[in-house]
Amino acid sequence: MKKNASIWRDRNFIKFFSANALSDLGNWFDFVAVLILFRYTWEANPMLIALIPVMYAIPSILLGQFAGVFADRRDKLKILVHSDWIRAGLTLLLVFTPAPMLALPVLLFRNTVGVVSLPAQQGLMRNIVDEDDILKAVTINGSLFQLVKVVGPLIGGSVAGVFSPDISIVVNALSFVLSGIILTRVHLKNQVPEKKEELETTEQIGFFASWKEGWSIVLKSRILLASIIFGIVSTLTIQMIDAQIVTLFSEVFPKRAELTGWAISAIGIGSLLVVLFLNRLEQIRNYGWFFGSGSLLIGLMTGGFGLLGDYSFIILAIGLALLGGIGNGIMFTAVNYLIQKEPPKEAIGRVSGIVDSTLSILFIAGPLLGGMLINQFGVLMAFKIIGIGLTVIGAAGTLFQKLIWKQKNSAVGQEQAKEDVKRHFDGTWD
Numbered sequence: 538m539k540k541n542a543s544i545w546r547d548r549n550f551i552k553f554f555s556a557n558a559l560s561d562l563g564n565w566f567d568f569v570a571v572l573i574l575f576r577y578t579w580e581a582n583p584m585l586i587a588l589i590p591v592m593y594a595i596p597s598i599l600l601g602q603f604a605g606v607f608a609d610r611r612d613k614l615k616i617l618v619h620s621d622w623i624r625a626g627l628t629l630l631l632v633f634t635p636a637p638m639l640a641l642p643v644l645l646f647r648n649t650v651g652v653v654s655l656p657a658q659q660g661l662m663r664n665i666v667d668e669d670d671i672l673k674a675v676t677i678n679g680s681l682f683q684l685v686k687v688v689g690p691l692i693g694g695s696v697a698g699v700f701s702p703d704i705s706i707v708v709n710a711l712s713f714v715l716s717g718i719i720l721t722r723v724h725l726k727n728q729v730p731e732k733k734e735e736l737e738t739t740e741q742i743g744f745f746a747s748w749k750e751g752w753s754i755v756l757k758s759r760i761l762l763a764s765i766i767f768g769i770v771s772t773l774t775i776q777m778i779d780a781q782i783v784t785l786f787s788e789v790f791p792k793r794a795e796l797t798g799w800a801i802s803a804i805g806i807g808s809l810l811v812v813l814f815l816n817r818l819e820q821i822r823n824y825g826w827f828f829g830s831g832s833l834l835i836g837l838m839t840g841g842f843g844l845l846g847d848y849s850f851i852i853l854a855i856g857l858a859l860l861g862g863i864g865n866g867i868m869f870t871a872v873n874y875l876i877q878k879e880p881p882k883e884a885i886g887r888v889s890g891i892v893d894s895t896l897s898i899l900f901i902a903g904p905l906l907g908g909m910l911i912n913q914f915g916v917l918m919a920f921k922i923i924g925i926g927l928t929v930i931g932a933a934g935t936l937f938q939k940l941i942w943k944q945k946n947s948a949v950g951q952e953q954a955k956e957d958v959k960r961h962f963d964g965t966w967d
Contacts, residue, residue, distance in 0.1 A: 544670045544677070552723045553665050556716040557658070558681055560621060563712030565689025567628065568593075570697040570705030571644070574631075578702060581637045590900065592644040596652045597897035605656040605890020606747045609883060613657040613664075614723060620654045621717035628710040632703045655893050656886035659876050663885070664725040669819065675873045676816040679866070684809055751887030754880055760824060763941045764875050765892060767828040767934060771835055771868055772896050774927045776903020777910065778839055778920060785916045786854070789845045796851065800858040807862020808869065815870050821878075825938020827871035833931030834864025840924020846917045 544550055571589060575581040608616060627647040634640045666674045697705040755761045778785075782800060790796050821827060838861025845854055872892065880888040910919040934941060 544666060544673050547666060547670075549723055549726070550666050550670075550674060552719050553661070554677065554681070556617075556621075556719040556723075557678060558685070559712040559716040559719070560654075561682060561685045562689050563709035563716075565685050566693035566696070566705045566712075567709035569689075569693040570702040570709075571631070571640075573697045574702035574706075575637050575640070579637050585637050585641075588641055589644065592641055593648050594897050594900040595645065596649040597894055598901070599894075600649065600652050601656075601894025601897060602748060602751070602887070602890045604653040605751060605887040605893075608653055608656040608660055608886035608890070609751075610747065613661045613886070614720060614725065616653055616657040617661070618717045618720045620650055620657070621713045621720065623650045625710045625713035625717070628706060628713060631706050652893075656889040659873075659889035660886040661725070662877055663882055665723070671877050672818055672820050672874055673816055675877060676812050676818075676870055679812040679870050679873060680809060680816065682869075747887065751884055751891055754884050755888060755891055758879060759941075759943050761875065761879050761888065764824055764828055764872065765895065767832060767930075768868065768872050768892070769895060769899065770930055771828075771832045771864075771927065773899045773903050773906070774839065774923055775835065775865070776899050777907030777923055778842070779903070779907075781904075781907050781911060781916060781919075782842070784911065785842055785845070785920060788916055789849050790851070790854075793851070796854060800854055803855050803858035804862035804865065807859040807864075808866035809862075811863045811866035812870055815867070821871060821874050823938060823942070824871060824875065825934055825942050827867050829931050829934030829936075829938060831864045831866075831868035831871065831931070832927055832934060834867070835861050836864075836924050836927030836929075836931050837861070838864065838924070839920055840928060843917050843920030843922075843924055 572586065575586050575589065624647050627643055627650065630643055631640060634643055662671065662674060693705050693708075696708070755765065786793070786796050786800065838857045841857040841860075842854070876885060876889050876892060907919070907923075910922065913919075914922065
């Protein structure tokens with residue numbers, strides 16, 4: 538019980554958690570408000586509206602890996618503070634933007650500034666909490682993320698609808714300002730003082746060489762590589778069907794348009810519940826159980842949706858969505874814990890950037906592939922095909938986890954990666 542309570546007595550973590558809560562909640566307020574602004578205020582056409590999520594994804598795709606390198610080479614706390622404040626200014630600029638064609642570049646620039654935040658945040662975690670509390674911190678942040686995904690759009694959309702989108706956008710700007718202020722009060726710990734020579738050497742290392750080093754760490758770690766591959770497969774699958782749930786439900790439940798929202802909320806609730814449950818764990822020992830079972834459950838949800846044409850029960854649809862949400866929450870927790878524990882401490886930002894940029898590509902590729910598959914086979918058959926494929930992959934990950942992950946080599950892999958980093962700093966990198 539002492540350990541469970543200790544993290545909530547840690548004022549540093551409370552400040553860090555509060556700052557994350559403000560920025561995440563503001564972001565979801567903002568996203569819904571921007572959609573309403575484009576469609577209802579400016580009456581933008583569907584093509585322009587489709588470009589909004591692209592403006593969110595492109596910076597991560599193009600710059601995510603380099604943002605990780607930048608975060609590892611600079612003061613991560615200052616990066617977060619300055620990123621919050623710059624984004625606050627750009628968010629306010631949206632209020633005074635008169636047309637969608639001008640708003641899109643502002644969104645692109647704002648999200649470009651925000652790309653560096655995720656690797657900086659991931660890199661700071663081990664300087665915020667003790668090593669024994671990392672899984673608790675990851676699951677608490679994960680709970681927050683899943684919660685705001687459910688609550689943020691609901692409140693943000695309601696505020697934007699009752700008052701105006703500008704109000705929700707201003708709320709986001711204020712949340713960024715407050716987040717930055719709170720972060721200035723955070724004091725880092727678990728820092729090992731670096732010698733002057735080491736600092737100078739780090740500054741002299743080429744940007745490209747640091748990026749190459751991050752990829753080398755990922756490729757040499759069996760655990761990191763296998764986990765990222767599983768994350769790619771599951772994320773691609775989710776993105777293939779995410780936007781098409783409305784297509785499937787309109788065919789199966791043509792007179793119940795509200796069911797799409799219910800199903801998406803159920804996925805979020807399932808993710809939230811399992812992340813809260815996983816907060817009881819002290820650490821993750823077998824990644825295979827997490828990545829394998831997560832993929833399996835998402836596959837069962839997807840394949841089950843494909844069977845709704847034969848068994849069109851509302852309770853079945855909601856139950857499948859909850860099941861998939863549980864799988865998503867398991868995967869989410871495992872990925873974030875993996876980023877904290879497996880790479881060397883000095884490379885967390887780079888590994889986080891690699892994971893973020895790789896997965897961001899799927900936010901564009903996934904919907905396109907899903908649309909092509911549905912056009913070819915029909916929505917119900919496409920869901921069945923995708924679901925069966927992911928279920929098989931998840932089952933294989935669970936059954937053959939010792940072969941795929943080789944958990945016992947984790948410590949050896951970390952030491953080898955640290956030695957590689959040391960050789961790089963000493964100028965002996967091949």
